[in-house]
Amino acid sequence: MAGSPFATHEVFNQVPPLGDVDLWGDDLALQAAVAAFGASDAKETASLAAFGERWGSAEMAEFGRLANVNPPKLRTYDPHGYRVDRVEFHPAYHALMRESMTAGIHCSTWGSDGKLAMPGAFVARAARQMMSAEVEQGHQCPIVMTHAAVGALLAEPALLHDWLPKIRSCDYDPSFLSPSLKMSVTLGMGMTEKQGGSDIRANTTRAVPDGSAYRITGHKWFMSAPMSDAFLVLAQAPGGLTCFLMPRVTPEGGMNALDFKRLKDKLGNCSNASSEVEFQGAYARCCGPEGEGIKTIIRMVALTRLDCVIGALGILRAALMQAIHHVRFRTVFQKKLVDQPLMRAVVADLCLEREAALALGFRLARAFDHPDDEDEIVYARLMTPVAKLYVCKMVPAFVYECLECLGGNGYVEENPMARLYREAPLNAIWEGSGNIMALDFLRGGAREPEAAQRLIAKLARETNGLPNARAAIEQIQKLLSSGSREAHARRAVEALAQLAAAAALSAYAPAVAEAYAAHRLGGIAGRNYGDPLPDVLALDLMKRSFARA
Numbered sequence: 001m002a003g004s005p006f007a008t009h010e011v012f013n014q015v016p017p018l019g020d021v022d023l024w025g026d027d028l029a030l031q032a033a034v035a036a037f038g039a040s041d042a043k044e045t046a047s048l049a050a051f052g053e054r055w056g057s058a059e060m061a062e063f064g065r066l067a068n069v070n071p072p073k074l075r076t077y078d079p080h081g082y083r084v085d086r087v088e089f090h091p092a093y094h095a096l097m098r099e100s101m102t103a104g105i106h107c108s109t110w111g112s113d114g115k116l117a118m119p120g121a122f123v124a125r126a127a128r129q130m131m132s133a134e135v136e137q138g139h140q141c142p143i144v145m146t147h148a149a150v151g152a153l154l155a156e157p158a159l160l161h162d163w164l165p166k167i168r169s170c171d172y173d174p175s176f177l178s179p180s181l182k183m184s185v186t187l188g189m190g191m192t193e194k195q196g197g198s199d200i201r202a203n204t205t206r207a208v209p210d211g212s213a214y215r216i217t218g219h220k221w222f223m224s225a226p227m228s229d230a231f232l233v234l235a236q237a238p239g240g241l242t243c244f245l246m247p248r249v250t251p252e253g254g255m256n257a258l259d260f261k262r263l264k265d266k267l268g269n270c271s272n273a274s275s276e277v278e279f280q281g282a283y284a285r286c287c288g289p290e291g292e293g294i295k296t297i298i299r300m301v302a303l304t305r306l307d308c309v310i311g312a313l314g315i316l317r318a319a320l321m322q323a324i325h326h327v328r329f330r331t332v333f334q335k336k337l338v339d340q341p342l343m344r345a346v347v348a349d350l351c352l353e354r355e356a357a358l359a360l361g362f363r364l365a366r367a368f369d370h371p372d373d374e375d376e377i378v379y380a381r382l383m384t385p386v387a388k389l390y391v392c393k394m395v396p397a398f399v400y401e402c403l404e405c406l407g408g409n410g411y412v413e414e415n416p417m418a419r420l421y422r423e424a425p426l427n428a429i430w431e432g433s434g435n436i437m438a439l440d441f442l443r444g445g446a447r448e449p450e451a452a453q454r455l456i457a458k459l460a461r462e463t464n465g466l467p468n469a470r471a472a473i474e475q476i477q478k479l480l481s482s483g484s485r486e487a488h489a490r491r492a493v494e495a496l497a498q499l500a501a502a503a504a505l506s507a508y509a510p511a512v513a514e515a516y517a518a519h520r521l522g523g524i525a526g527r528n529y530g531d532p533l534p535d536v537l538a539l540d541l542m543k544r545s546f547a548r549a
């Protein structure tokens with residue numbers, strides 16, 4: 001209702017509520033990246049536009065808020081002492097899950113044979129995942145894991161045959177029943193144990209053969225989305241570390257022996273349940289050969305790492321949109337904030353950073369769309385850890401800077417910034433944290449040095465003529481050939497990510513690529529955002545990031 005009956009309560013110079021936004025139509029940079037790297041088909045574009053409008057609605061934003069202020073609860077027993085082992089979620093969480101699954105974010109890249117569903121499927125899905133992460137990231141945990149689980153299931157055709165049809169179903173079904181009675185299923189993953197997460201060879205959970213199945217005894221220290229219908233877990237079998245599929249309901253229809261101890265009390269990601277669990281001789285089936293657990297699960301992990309990058313891009317855009325909206329409306333010292341040269345420099349620099357990250361993320365998604373192209377396979381293999389380290393690790397500082405653009409309003413809980421700030425570090429931790437990503441790249445490069453050199457040579461061609469590109473390549477080569485490569489791995493990987501981002505940008509946004517190369521590849525950027533850009537470019541970057549004025 002307009003106006004106020006209270007003489008002391010005239011509100012002015014506060015920005016108007018963001019209200020309904022169009023996450024596709026107002027994100028020109030996203031549209032350009034999607035067109036450049038894959039899904040430019042008119043039908044797909046129309047579908048992405050509808051998705052962006054729906055997910056940008058104030059109603060969806062409210063679901064996101066409610067799902068986080070009403071975190072899930074673990075109910076282990078009913079009032080009579082019977083085990084129920086259920087996690088209860090707020091209806092807003094279910095609404096988000098339903099919308100994401102209806103749009104197929106959990107499965108849209110997979111055809112009925114587990115192969116690529118259609119050309120450009122990964123890029124189109126990445127666009128949807130990113131827009132959905134702008135609204136709420138917690139519910140994406142089961143969505144992302146369900147999608148990625150197919151990577152591991154491909155190692156075991158019988159399991160793929162049993163599970164893929166229900167994975168591909170878009171009818172969200174949260175009931176706790178045997179998969180045969182459900183319209184759709186979701187899957188989770190259990191690798192991390194108390195004594196080690198990165199070092200999964202240190203898993204102590206044991207698997208004992210039991211007829212054609214196995215019985216698993218041990219624990220997992222983090223196992224998210226505990227209401228999933230099955231989990232890909234690692235355990236030590238007689239033949240070594242092995243990947244298993246552990247359903248929550250046994251084939252006989254009983255509850256499997258997963259003893260949930262508690263849910264984590266987390267810094268952020270509050271809508272998502274992350275459990276500590278013990279397996280008491282739980283039923284499971286082998287997924288892939290015994291002893292090849294890492295090789296099998298890594299196919300799932302590669303996909304979730306891509307999604308960490310895309311989820312991180314969603315958080316970047318959500319924070320940036322808030323910052324741009326604020327500076328366009330708030331007046332300080334007789335001028336709009338956006339017209340204050342220093343604030344313009346800060347926000348434009350944030351836009352530049354985000355555009356480069358976006359280009360890198362969508363270039364990476366494109367590589368997954370070409371499983372038969374040797375160069376793209378190498379790109380996906382070597383650049384996934386590079387992009388994950390670089391993009392995910394930039395999020396906390398980026399969100400913090402966006403938050404500060406809002407001044408004190410950025411620091412209150414009612415504002416989405418507080419939630420974004422708490423969510424910000426998570427993608428970097430999930431699925432292998434920063435150092436692990438850097439070491440992963442080094443290992444990959446050492447395993448296939450010629451492919452790595454070919455990749456760097458291609459990036460050199462794509463960035464030819466951009467400011468500082470040649471020096472950046474020399475620096476990368478120097479760091480990678482240094483005697484203490486491991487200690488230099490972060491610097492090398494960061495420099496490579498920036499080079500790859502410039503290369504990706506140059507494919508469709510040459511002016512942005514030029515500015516990015518000038519400001520980032522030379523290593524002159526300061527620790528904080530705010531490198532000034534020419535006015536025309538600064539305003540154009542803001543428009544590309546959030547077209548609505």
Ligand SMILES: Cc1cc2nc3c(=O)[nH]c(=O)nc-3n(C[C@H](O)[C@H](O)[C@H](O)COP(=O)(O)OP(=O)(O)OC[C@H]3O[C@@H](n4cnc5c(N)ncnc54)[C@H](O)[C@@H]3O)c2cc1C
Nearest residue numbers: 189190191192196197198222223224274431432433435436
């Ligand atoms: C909200 C949330 C949900 C999660 N959900 C799941 C889930 O569903 N399933 C699951 O399996 N796991 C899950 N995890 C666990 C997560 O994947 C791990 O926490 C992560 O992989 C890191 O493992 P760790 O915690 O054991 O840390 P550690 O392995 O102990 O690593 C600690 C630090 O040391 C660094 N480090 C490790 N090795 C080296 C090295 N050789 N050289 C230099 N540095 C090194 C790492 O980069 C990290 O910074 C979840 C975590 C969180 C926070």
